Amino acid sequence: MEKTTFEQMLQAGVHFGHLKRKWNPHMAPYIFTEKKGIHIIDLHKTGVKLEEAAAAMKQIAKSGKKILFVATKKQAKEIVADRVKAVGMPYVTERWSGGMLTNFATIRKGVRKMSQIDKMEQDGTLNTMSKRERLQVSRQRAKLEKNLGSISDLTRIPSAIFIVDVVKENIALAEARKLGIPVFAMVDTNSDPRPVDFPIPANDDASRSIGLVLDVLVQAVAEGLQDRKADKDQADAQAAAKKAKAEAAKAAPEVSEEAAAEAPVAAEEVVAVEAKTEAKTEDKADEKKA
Secondary structure: OOOOOHHHHHHOOOOEEEEHHHOOHHHHHHEEEEEOOEEEEOHHHHHHHHHHHHHHHHHHHHOOOOEEEEOOOHHHHHHHHHHHHOOOOOEEOOOOOOOOOOOHHHHHHHHHHHHHHHHHHHOOHHHHOOHHHHHHHHHHHHHHHHHHHHHOOOOOOOOEEEEOOOOOOHHHHHHHHHHOOOEEEEEOOOOOOOOOOEEEEOOOOOHHHHHHHHHHHHHHHHHHHHHHHHHHHHHHHHHHHHHHHHHHHHHHHHHHHHHHHHHHHHHHHHHHHHHHHHHHHHHHHHHHHO
């Protein structure tokens, strides 16, 4: 995992915070200075926190668990969707539906409804409906896809959640905290980092800043998934070798038993041949003497 440099963060504008009058005092440890009424984030601390978050995400992905990425603000939606989709993690970039975590069973019903509509379309059931009914079902499917399509593979509550803006996504944050789900988040100078398990002090308004942070985290997730696959392949190879060895060991005694059964017969034949040879030798010796 490549380490993000100070220069890269500087160029992406990660250091730009909010106006001083909008700051949250709990962000004081992460603020470097103030310039023209704007707080400047300490990028050295950002680098450390980003590295910690990436390492933790890598381990979560390696264990085969899911991380839910949440970003509904305009400048973050497309970035999150593009990056996260590549590693097969669930994400929410449209409106956060209240209870998405705390009432997960209801959300799963919506996902199952999508699957049912898809099945109806495949088996021709939709064609038996009136035009009006088909239109209603189609609209319902589109609405479900918009809100739940990106989490359709999420069969259980995620093991962690990543939030781009904890102020905007306060409901998602509250639900995660209520369920004890570890929270990763970009926290700007107007945010409260205390409810966040892995806070990343950074500009959460600029698309370049969001993109840089996402690139680092998604790369960590990808590496975790690769490590998991490598471990599985190695375990499968070891299991196959162990099975082959066991089968060989099982077959070996059978051969030994057959050989053991034939051994006495072979020994008797050898003794008989040796006896005949000795007898012939003695006869020839007697003939010479005569």
